[in-house]
Amino acid sequence: MKAFEWTNPTTVNEAVKMLVASPGDIDEAPRPLAGGQDLLTTMKDYTSRPTRLVNLKNIRGLNKITLNARGLTIGTLVTLTELEEHAGVRKSFPGLAEAANSIATPQIRNLGTVGGNLCQRPRCWYFRLEEVICLKKGGSECYAASGENKYNAIIGGGPSYIVHPSDLAPVLLALGATVTVMGATGKRVIPLDKFFTLPTEGDIRRENVLKNEEIITEIHVPASPLAARSTYLKFKERESLDFAIASAAVAVRLAGRMVQDARIVLGGVAPVPWRVPAAEKFLVGKELKPDVLAEAAKIALADAQPLEKNAYKVPLAQTLVRRALAKAGGV
Ligand SMILES: Cc1cc2nc3c(=O)[nH]c(=O)nc-3n(C[C@H](O)[C@H](O)[C@H](O)COP(=O)(O)OP(=O)(O)OC[C@H]3O[C@@H](n4cnc5c(N)ncnc54)[C@H](O)[C@@H]3O)c2cc1C
Structure with a gap:
């Protein structure tokens, strides 16, 4: 693992300031750290080499679940276990509780967060191999296109054939969720159907529209008969x-x-x-x-x-x- 600076902001604004730094490269720039269940693994195999980690876990108020007549609001630091076990979520949004329950192991769900789940990086084995500089890491070729591609995309692929690994994302998209994001220029609310990006849209090295200094603060699922x-x-x-x-x-x-x-x-x-x-x-x-x-x-x-x-x-x-x-x- 490459050496990095450790920072502990206590407010969202402080966190955003600590994330604003060059270089712009997603694999080198400072990164927000939530449960660490994905980020630390990518750092250990040098897939990402952030110069600074911005620990979000000391920011108060990002770990609440609120359920009312307008719908469900999930703080970005809510853990997968908290989501899966919430009685209101199980009753009114059963698909979401099922998706949370399907993820990894109880130990990973105890630490992994909802925001981290949406922003986790692809699992393609070429992308995750330290020695391979594939298209998603700034190289010139997607090795999955003609290589070992049994786990890769069958729809919407090309020139990169990753699949998005998040189990929460399909349900949240089906239920019309939005994500609230804070960045250097303030807050924006992004419908989930505009959040994720295909390899042909925007920057091929990213999977969503977030800028380096932006963090998700909450996810809102509107009340709906669906x-x-x-x-x-x-x-x-x-x-x-x-x-x-x-x-x-x-x-x-x-x-x-x-x-x-x-x-x-x-x-x-x-x-x-x-x-x-x-x-x-x-x-x-x-x-x-x-x-x-x-x-x-x-x-x-x-x-x-x-x-x-x-x-x-x-x-x-x-x-x-x-x-x-x-x-x-x-x-
Ligand atoms: C063995 C194993 C099995 C797994 N199985 C599954 C599975 O079956 N299904 C599944 O969906 N996932 C799976 N995961 C992936 C993942 O660890 C979890 O889904 C978890 O939710 C990640 O959350 P985290 O808080 O630990 O994220 P972190 O590792 O802290 O962060 C992940 C990424 O999101 C970014 N990030 C975190 N929070 C924010 C934020 N608020 N705003 C902007 N960016 C943010 C980080 O910078 C990082 O790039 C698995 C992981 C492991 C190690």
């Missing part, structure tokens, strides 16, 4: 702990047996959590019968363009969509 019928299904290779090979976040609103509104977001298959509006639209006005579920799942993966070794993800994700819709719809 939330109570939300669910998250994840397929992982190791049952004990693993990242999603594919996942589906689904939320539906029913009138009787008919779908009035639906949200479907795929995880583990694209460089960003991947919403599928065509499948959502197809469902409106229909009953969640087996043929409808199968057709919606087919539409959801219609844009898939698998690489040489990951075509298996297509039927896997289709199955997750079908089962998640059935579960959310109670059929």
Whole structure:
């Protein structure tokens, strides 16, 4: 691990000031530290080499969960365990509690935070290998494109084929969440569908629109009739702990047996959590019968363009969509 300066701000403004520093390179610049469950691993293998760590954990007020008529507000330092165990979240936003529960191990969930989960770096093994300077680390090639790509993107990939690793992101996107961010020029509120970036959008070395000196302070999920019928299904290779090979976040609103509104977001298959509006639209006005579920799942993966070794993800994700819709719809 490269030597770094350790700082302990007690306010968000102080933290932002400590993050404002050159160089602009994401892998070298000062970084905010939350639970450290991702950042420290990238530092240990030199994937990131921040000159300074800005510890967020001494900033008061960033670890609260508030649930009221306007919806759910989650402080960035809320741990995955706190989210998963919150009675109101379990009752009114079940998909979110399920997603939190699906992450890693109890020990990692006790330390890992919601903000850190959204901002964690990709898990592609080429990206994580110290010796490999791939496209995402400033090199000229995405080695996954023609190499060992069984875990990589089947949708929205190119020229980099990472998948976004966050399990919370698909559900939060399905539920229309926004993130509040503080930076050198003040506060901004970003809808989650404008937060994550494809490799072709913006800076290929980043996965979201945050600037170096910006920190997430909270995540807001609006109250919505969709939330109570939300669910998250994840397929992982190791049952004990693993990242999603594919996942589906689904939320539906029913009138009787008919779908009035639906949200479907795929995880583990694209460089960003991947919403599928065509499948959502197809469902409106229909009953969640087996043929409808199968057709919606087919539409959801219609844009898939698998690489040489990951075509298996297509039927896997289709199955997750079908089962998640059935579960959310109670059929
Ligand atoms: C063995 C293992 C298994 C895992 N399995 C899963 C899994 O199944 N699913 C999953 O989703 N994740 C998984 N993770 C990834 C991750 O550790 C957790 O999801 C966790 O939530 C990360 O949160 P953290 O607070 O520890 O983040 P940190 O490591 O502190 O930070 C992660 C990144 O986010 C940035 N950051 C942190 N907070 C903020 C903020 N407020 N504003 C801006 N940037 C910020 C940091 O600078 C850093 O770049 C796993 C990790 C490990 C080690």
